[in-house]
Amino acid sequence: MIWQALTLQLGYNAALVALGSAALGIAAGAVGGFLYLRKRSLVSDAISHATLPGLALAFMVMVALGGEGRFLPGLMLGSALSAGIGLWLVGRMTARTRLPQDAAIGAILSTFFGAGIVLLTIVQTMQAGRQAGLEGFLLGSTAGMLRADALIIAAGGAAVLAAVLALRRPLLMVAFDEGYAQVNGIGVARMDAALMALVLAVTVVGLKIVGLILIVALLIIPAVAARFWSERALHVVMLSGLFGGLAGYGGAALSATAPALPTGPIVVLLGFALFAVSLLVAPSRGLLAAALRHRRLQSRVHLRQGLLALSRGEPVYEAMTRRMLRRAGLTRPDGQPTEAGRAETARIRLDEARWQALRRSDTLTDLSSRDDGLTLIDSVLTADQLAALDTTLAPRGAT
Amino acid sequence: MSMRLARPGTSDKAETSPLAVRGLTVSYGGDPVVFSVDMTVAPGQMTAIVGPNGAGKSTLLKACLGIVKPLAGRITAWGKPVARQSSRIAYVPQRTSIDWDFPVTVIDVVLMGMYRDLGLLRRVRPQHREAAMACLDRVGMRDFADRQIGQLSGGQQQRVFLARALAQQADLFLLDEPFAGVDAATESAIIAVLKALRDEGRTIVAVHHDLSTVEAYFDRVFLINRRRIAEGPVSTAFTTDTLHEAYGGRLSDGFTARRA
Numbered sequence: 093m094i095w096q097a098l099t100l101q102l103g104y105n106a107a108l109v110a111l112g113s114a115a116l117g118i119a120a121g122a123v124g125g126f127l128y129l130r131k132r133s134l135v136s137d138a139i140s141h142a143t144l145p146g147l148a149l150a151f152m153v154m155v156a157l158g159g160e161g162r163f164l165p166g167l168m169l170g171s172a173l174s175a176g177i178g179l180w181l182v183g184r185m186t187a188r189t190r191l192p193q194d195a196a197i198g199a200i201l202s203t204f205f206g207a208g209i210v211l212l213t214i215v216q217t218m219q220a221g222r223q224a225g226l227e228g229f230l231l232g233s234t235a236g237m238l239r240a241d242a243l244i245i246a247a248g249g250a251a252v253l254a255a256v257l258a259l260r261r262p263l264l265m266v267a268f269d270e271g272y273a274q275v276n277g278i279g280v281a282r283m284d285a286a287l288m289a290l291v292l293a294v295t296v297v298g299l300k301i302v303g304l305i306l307i308v309a310l311l312i313i314p315a316v317a318a319r320f321w322s323e324r325a326l327h328v329v330m331l332s333g334l335f336g337g338l339a340g341y342g343g344a345a346l347s348a349t350a351p352a353l354p355t356g357p358i359v360v361l362l363g364f365a366l367f368a369v370s371l372l373v374a375p376s377r378g379l380l381a382a383a384l385r386h387r388r389l390q391s392r393v394h395l396r397q398g399l400l401a402l403s404r405g406e407p408v409y410e411a412m413t414r415r416m417l418r419r420a421g422l423t424r425p426d427g428q429p430t431e432a433g434r435a436e437t438a439r440i441r442l443d444e445a446r447w448q449a450l451r452r453s454d455t456l457t458d459l460s461s462r463d464d465g466l467t468l469i470d471s472v473l474t475a476d477q478l479a480a481l482d483t484t485l486a487p488r489g490a491t
Numbered sequence: 492m493s494m495r496l497a498r499p500g501t502s503d504k505a506e507t508s509p510l511a512v513r514g515l516t517v518s519y520g521g522d523p524v525v526f527s528v529d530m531t532v533a534p535g536q537m538t539a540i541v542g543p544n545g546a547g548k549s550t551l552l553k554a555c556l557g558i559v560k561p562l563a564g565r566i567t568a569w570g571k572p573v574a575r576q577s578s579r580i581a582y583v584p585q586r587t588s589i590d591w592d593f594p595v596t597v598i599d600v601v602l603m604g605m606y607r608d609l610g611l612l613r614r615v616r617p618q619h620r621e622a623a624m625a626c627l628d629r630v631g632m633r634d635f636a637d638r639q640i641g642q643l644s645g646g647q648q649q650r651v652f653l654a655r656a657l658a659q660q661a662d663l664f665l666l667d668e669p670f671a672g673v674d675a676a677t678e679s680a681i682i683a684v685l686k687a688l689r690d691e692g693r694t695i696v697a698v699h700h701d702l703s704t705v706e707a708y709f710d711r712v713f714l715i716n717r718r719r720i721a722e723g724p725v726s727t728a729f730t731t732d733t734l735h736e737a738y739g740g741r742l743s744d745g746f747t748a749r750r751a
Contacts, residue, residue, distance in 0.1 A: 129593070258611055265603055268593050271558045272655075275582040275665075276606050277574070323639040325594045458676075 097345040105242070106348040109234045110341050112242040113301050115249030117310060117340020117359070118333045120294045122256045124311035125318060125329035126287055129267040135288065136311045138182055138197040139175045140295045140304045144208025146174025147229055147299070148215050155218065162226070164241045164300060171304075172296045178204050179288055232303030232356030234344055241300060248297035252290055253333070259286060264325050301344060306356035310336055313363040320374035339363040391416055392466050396440065398422075402429055403437040403444075443469055449484050456481065504531050506570040509663040509694040510555060515564030517547070517554050523562065524550050528719050532663075535692050537685060539699040539709040541729075543738050546716040548698045549585065549667050556582055556665060568663065578607050581661035583652045585668050591641040597651050598636040601626055604658030626654040631680055646677030653681055657688075664688060666697040670704075682708055705729055 100107035127133050150170025155161040178200050185196035215226055228235075256263075265273040266283045274280050291311065298307045314335035318328045343359030375381050398413040399422065408414050408427065417423040422433035429437055446469045451460045462472045470478065505511035510532040517525040525547035532538055540548045553559040555566055557573055568576040581604070601623040602615060609615065627633045630650040640648060649669060656664055664685070670678050685695050689710075699705060705712060705725060712729040714720040714737045721733040 261606060261609065261611060264595075265606060268595060268600075268603070269584060269589060271553070271556070271584050271588065272582055272603070274558050275556045275577055275580060276659075277577040278606070319594065323594045324596060324599065328594050 094346060094349055097349045098342065100345070102345075102348050105237070105239060106345070108239060108242040108246075109237050109301075109348065110344040112246035112249070113234070113344030113355070113359070114337045114341035115246040115253070116294070116298050116301060117249075117314075117343075118337035119249040119252040119256070120298060120307070120310040120340070121314035121318075121336020122253055122329050122333035123287070123290045123294050124313075124315040124336065125332035126256065126260075126263045126267060127291060127311060128315035128319070128332075129264070129325055129328070130284070130287060131267075132284075132287070133312045133315075134194060134197055135179070135182065136291050136295065137308045138201045138204075139179055139288070139292050140307045141201040141208075142175045142178025142204040143171035143295060143299065143304050144174070144205055144229075145211055146170040146172070147304075148208055148211035148226070149174070151215055151226060152211070152218070164238070164244060167229070168244075168296045168299065171299060172292060174204065175292050175295060179292065228303070228354075229299050230303050230305055231354040232299075232301050232306065232359070234301055234347055234355045235351045237300065245297055245301060248293065252293045252297065255286075255290060256329075259283070260326060260329070263287060268325070301340070301355050302359050303354070303356035306360050309360040309363055310339065313360070313367050314339065317363070317367040317370040320370040320377045335363065335366045339366060395420060395422070396466055399433075399437050399440045400444070402433065403441045445485055446478070446481055449481050453481065453484065505567055507534070508532050508567075509534050509569055510573075510665075510696065511567045511570075512551070512555060513565045515551070515554055515566065516562045517550050517559055517564075518562050524717065525554065525561075525715075526717050528564075528715065530713055530719065530722060532694060532696055533711055534694050535689065536710040537689050537695040537697070537708065538711040538713055539697055539705050540713045540715060541699055541702065541705060541737070542715040542720070546737070548700075548715060551715060552665055552667055552696070552698055556580070578659075579662045581656035581659040581664045583649075583656050583664070583666040583669055586645060586649055586652075586672065589640075589648075591648070593641075594639065596637050596639055597627065597632065597643070598623055600640060600651055601654045601658050604655040607659070623654075623658055626657040627651075629657060629684055630654045644674070646673035649673050650677055650680060653684060657684070661693070663694045664696070666695070668698050668700060670699070670701060702734070 096102055097106070097110075100110060124133070124136070127136060147167055147170055150167050151161045153170070154163055154166050159166075182193070182196045182200050185191050185199070186193045191199075212226060262273065262278045262283050263286075265276065265278060266280050270280045273283070294311065295304065295307050298310060302310055314332040315328070317335050318331035321331055322328050339359050339362040342362045343355055346362075347353040347355040347358050370378065372379055373381075394410070394413040394416045398408050398410075398417045401408050401413075402417075402423070408417065414423070414427065417433070418425065421430060422436055423429055447460070447463050450456045450463075450469065450473075456473070456477060459472055463469075469481075473481065505513065508531045510530070512528055512530040515525055515528045515530075516523050524545070528547075528551060530551070540551060542548050550559060554561045554564070555573065557566075566573050568580060573580065598620070602609075602619065604626070605619055605623070609619065624633060624636065627636060630653050632647060632650050632654060635643060635647060635651075640651065643651065653666075653669070656666075666685075669681055669685075673681070685697075685708075689695055697709075699709070706729065709725060711723060712725050713722045714728060714733050716737045720737040721728040721730075
């Protein structure tokens with residue numbers, strides 16, 4: 093059943109929903125990537141919660157006008173308007189008062205959400221319009237979704253993605269160095285507004301599938317997961333889009349297997365799974381790689397220090413160093429160097445002598461900053477430089 | 492009438508100056524940090540903005556660039572509003588204002604200098620990349636093109652930002668403390684590049700805090716301590732008297748004594 097869901101074999105509608113959800117996920121991931129780089133991730137939380145009053149009001153208005161209360165474009169418009177007002181208020185509060193942005197976000201988020209819940213309760217007591225279903229916008233629900241709705245969501249996702257791609261350069265420059273961007277003629281305030289508009293669009297488009305409480309996860313989790321894999325901003329954004337797409341697609345497909353399963357939480361859990369994998373196994377930034385790197389450095393330091401001590405005829409004090417020397421086959425169980433150990437010791441001694449000569453030389457002394465205790469001098473100097481340096485060692489080497 | 496007599500020819504100079512400031516006052520919500528400052532940058536010369544800590548040096552520069560919004564004042568570049576001349580102006584920010592963990596490589600940063608050329612949709616072509624590499628070459632950073640910026644030393648980071656400014660092909664370069672926290676090798680590399688730019692006819696303005704190198708590095712000085720203290724060639728504007736006026740007694744035992 094799960095396999096069938098993932099390979100789009102649960103019928104035309106379910107497949108359409110999964111693809112729409114994937115488009116939404118890709119757009120959310122890419123927008124979220126820039127949001128993360130701009131360090132504004134939390135704003136998305138205010139935007140999403142601020143959609144609720146508009147959603148409920150739009151429902152009431154449409155019912156009052158004698159229409160279908162759950163008409164998705166109408167609900168999206170209402171949500172966008174109230175989220176826009178919330179966003180505008182956060183901006184005003186931050187600019188006009190000394191409140192930090194997180195405080196303004198907290199105030200707006202909870203107030204709007206509270207108002208939305210009150211309105212939602214009123215909607216539920218209304219006779220007109222089949223009320224059941226509006227709560228689905230809280231946690232997302234793809235059960236019984238209309239074909240037209242899925243198409244709207246897919247098209248919305250594609251439009252947002254196209255806008256992000258077109259604006260990628262100025263968005264990146266503002267995120268990296270806003271002063272420089274400003275001097276280059278990029279309106280920082282305008283670019284931030286554009287980014288917020290994109291976040292708003294993602295939120296509104298994603299209401300039906302992921303729900304307004306959890307859409308934040310689709311904006312933040314793919315981005316932070318992607319950051320583990322790359323040191324280049326546009327790669328982070330693309331990867332974030334990919335992760336978002338996978339989570340959106342998988343979430344919608346899996347929730348199609350059980351009609352009672354809300355879609356949002358599954359999307360979030362899939363996103364988290366991608367994050368957890370990234371956290372663990374990503375090269376260079378991942379936890380495993382970091383631990384491995386630490387171990388390797390530790391062993392190099394211990395071996396070098398141990399060999400240094402041996403070369404001076406001093407005892408090796410640390411048990412860990414003794415163990416590592418023995419395991420590397422450099423010392424015998426009694427602590428005396430083996431054949432290989434003696435060769436290594438001689439090599440280290442020469443290296444130390446060469447570094448010392450380099451510090452005293454007239455021409456090469458600038459390179460002494462490269463001496464971190466572990467770097468072999470052969471890797472820093474050319475063969476010619478090394479030969480020249482060795483002539484200054486000659487008197488001692490000859491004896 | 493008396494105003495006009497007091498500043499003969501001011502407006503003419505402002506028409507041609509790469510950067511002219513008139514009556515600039517800036518505040519961050521409290522007392523003004525820069526008060527009623529006039530400045531006229533001389534074309535094709537290197538000017539140091541000098542003054543004690545908190546004197547408004549960086550603020551003056553940021554206001555000139557439009558990064559900080561002034562309470563009052565008019566700023567023109569070649570006689571037009573700065574915003575309309577931004578393609579001719581390159582800016583090198585203070586190193587501390589950057590997030591060094593940001594995922595960009597050295598070449599990415601330099602390519603940002605070509606934003607005006609690339610715009611929104613134009614693709615980065617080999618010739619852009621080569622031009623960026625040439626800029627890195629000029630500051631001695633070619634070998635570091637693919638490093639993430641956080642992996643560089645302070646001096647190397649500063650050179651990369653100079654390379655980004657070079658990529659802009661600007662006529663006016665504004666630098667905020669380019670020598671703060673960099674090693675001697677970087678300092679001499681940067682000053683060599685700046686002098687070469689000046690000799691090509693470009694204008695350099697730098698916030699500078701090391702009084703001992705002002706005479707060796709710069710042609711002109713703008714001394715500021717919230718107000719303009721002195722402005723002109725180093726020989727006339729950078730004297731014991733003007734320094735005393737800008738720094739007060741804080742400098743009397745050290746630097747000014749050595750100069751006297």
